[in-house]
Amino acid sequence: MALIRLGPSAAAKEKRLAALLDGRDPAGLGLDEAVREAQARGSLELAGEASPDAAAALRRAVDAVDPRAPFTTEALVAWHRALGLGTGFRTREKERASGPPPAPPDFIAGRLAILQEWLAVESSRELKPAQAGALVMARIAEILPFDAGNGRVARLAASHLMVRAGARPPLLLGADAARLEAAIGAAFQLATEPLTTLLDEASERALDVMIRALDASEAP
Numbered sequence: 577m578a579l580i581r582l583g584p585s586a587a588a589k590e591k592r593l594a595a596l597l598d599g600r601d602p603a604g605l606g607l608d609e610a611v612r613e614a615q616a617r618g619s620l621e622l623a624g625e626a627s628p629d630a631a632a633a634l635r636r637a638v639d640a641v642d643p644r645a646p647f648t649t650e651a652l653v654a655w656h657r658a659l660g661l662g663t664g665f666r667t668r669e670k671e672r673a674s675g676p677p678p679a680p681p682d683f684i685a686g687r688l689a690i691l692q693e694w695l696a697v698e699s700s701r702e703l704k705p706a707q708a709g710a711l712v713m714a715r716i717a718e719i720l721p722f723d724a725g726n727g728r729v730a731r732l733a734a735s736h737l738m739v740r741a742g743a744r745p746p747l748l749l750g751a752d753a754a755r756l757e758a759a760i761g762a763a764f765q766l767a768t769e770p771l772t773t774l775l776d777e778a779s780e781r782a783l784d785v786m787i788r789a790l791d792a793s794e795a796p
Contacts (some may be wrong), residue, residue: 621750678720705743709734710771714763746778
């Protein structure tokens with residue numbers, strides 16, 4: 577696994593968080609729940625969904641895969657199923673206005689298997705968390721394996737890989753839509769740095785959520 581080096585801002589926030597915790601167990605303070613709620617809200621903003629059912633489904637999807645498990649095609653299907661958007665890969669052709677064409681239906685399983693195999697090899701473990709997240713997000717966006725919900729599944733996969741590698745969950749927001757689209761487009765051209773940078777920034781937002789939650793709990 578690549579050594580995680582925090583930027584100056586994130587490192588300062590980690591110190592602030594540690595000071596606020598002051599030895600307390602964060603498990604009983606609702607911090608993980610606050611982060612998950614913010615992450616779900618942002619993902620739904622990006623998906624253009626606002627219904628309580630969609631929010632509940634996204635929360636179920638987060639729990640559909642063991643956070644310690646490696647990335648697999650089965651995990652993708654499990655996330656998609658938990659979202660209530662279907663039970664398998666699409667069987668019809670899909671088009672894209674720009675960028676590489678989505679995978680033909682008969683090629684979806686094979687291309688995802690290649691992604692799974694690549695992420696399982698030793699060399700991929702040298703990737704930093706946000707680099708791994710950017711890779712899987714861009715590849716899912718390129719393949720478009722499902723009829724609906726590809727963005728939500730790609731964000732779940734990226735978050736899964738980043739958290740498994742030791743990073744904070746990335747909180748992508750509706751306000752990131754244009755930048756995210758441009759970054760994924762660049763990744764299609766093998767320029768993954770913009771998407772990696774965005775995911776690093778999104779991961780730092782989890783610290784902001786946790787700090788605000790602790791500040792609020794201590795307010796008189």
